[in-house]
Amino acid sequence: MISRATRRHLASRLMTVLVVLLSFLAVLALILIFGNLLAKGASSIDWAFFTKSPVPAGQTGGGVANAIVGTAIVVGLSALIGVPIGVGAGMYLAEYGSGRFGYMVRFVADVLNGTPSIVIGIVGWIFIVKPSGHFSALAGSVALAILMIPMLARTTEEMVRLVPHSLREAALALGYPRWRTSLKIVARTALGGIVTGCLVGVARVAGETAPLLFTALGNLNFTVSVSQPMQTLSLQIYVYATGPFEEWHRLAWAAALVLMGLVLIISLIARWVTRQRYGSIR
């Protein structure tokens, strides 16, 4: 007969083990995905992969130069549109956001953060593609910017809130007007954090595919014109991975590794920027 106390301790031990095992499983998924990416993608990456555009289906070789440049343009343009609005909204939430309106804006931002990106793609299509009559990189950028805005608003707010109150009070006590205090003292102090938030937002949308499917559309040729359909790494991976050719699958893995690397590098830079100022974010 096992005593009640032993049984309870055994149950506690068992649940602890279960919790640890399941947590390990979640981490294992990550390790597997990264491992597969490296194993299947690394061997296909060479100089030509970065410098050549795709070759017609059936031929071997070719690269994703057009997709890399396309990603940079589409994402860069989306940041130009999204960052001012997102950061501005975040500054509002941090500085004036304690009332009802602020509460509502915060709530809407959180809800928008969970909106399916494919739906935002439809919005980009309605506003840019439909009236102009053709797919374009600009439409993709607008969709990505819409995705970015609520994200940036919330991270900016969090970062600005970290600024010590005494700094603001000191500036005001010296006779600084409030708007200058907010811009020159508060925002300047939180700048590292705000930049981090922007970089994380950029990293997020750089991996997006769904909102680009019927906005930027994809393009097998090299182009830098934002009024034309444009290729991005994510779109290229989608086409290659779902296509019928072995060669395409090989390129899909390589492009996936490059995209993952890009997202990771931007994210790591983001972490590094904040570390300079606050240590770790959380």
Place this chain on the structure above:
Amino acid sequence: MASQPLLLHGTDRGDRIYRGALTGFALALPALILVILGVLFVNAWPALKRFGPSFLVTSTWDPVAEVYGAAPMIFGTLASSFVALLIAVPLALSVAIFLTEFSPRWLRQPVAFLVELLAAIPSVVYGTWGIFVLIPFLRAHVVPPLKAVFGWTPFLQGVFYGNSLLAGGIILAIMIVPYIAAVAREVLLAVPMSQREAALAMGATRWEAVRSAVLPYGRAGLIGAIILGLGRALGETMGVTMVIGNRHDIGLSLLQPAYTMAAAIANEFSEATTAMYHSALMEVGLILFVLTVAVNAIARILIWRVARGAAVGSGAL
């Protein structure tokens, strides 16, 4: 937080301009949600008018005959999300419990970082991994034993070709784990230490303290975290589109292909040739948008009750 408006409510002209400009940016967010809703509604109106409520419950999707019913994709969306939650909730809650209750201090940061990293993987990369790694693995090592034991249930009928509700559900599960885990962790961190100490002082074992004092305290927030994960799963597009099989069919079997609303839009939108076809897909988008906004709103209200105002879940990485 409460004292800031006192300091910043300005009467100076510069202050008024500054505040006005920031308010304008902040207005962009509510404006955005209204505009999205508005344009989707206007564009979906032809389909809404023509098919009415039958759009939700009929299964014919025939662009040639211009007859559209979205029941299979609505079913597939709910079914794949349900499968995803079944798998993801135990994993994510375990991560959260491990990080807040059991983990040695030095292990917390690395494990949290690794799990958050899952959220940084682009969904198209998940899809690629699903096609070339997960599906062959399921075919070789998971489905045969599952069929051998549970083959008699309605959930495992038919031949497994790969693209299936099961594959879609598993990919979704991995994708939503970091979101649920991050929010659940915030919620558990917000549970006061005294809750745990009281339970331990009464002689509870560590697990009993978690189960009887910590989890009930954070229940609303934990449910919020799960609903938030549900919202992600409902709208996730690429990871699912690439492995779920994209077939307009309602079936209980996990081994059969299915379809989701997001996948239908992704696959068919740029190929839609007629105005009514576009309109039907917009209506699918409208349903998906309203559904996810509602689900997210509920999740936020529950989470805010526990961890007030924090932008939990949006800060992964």
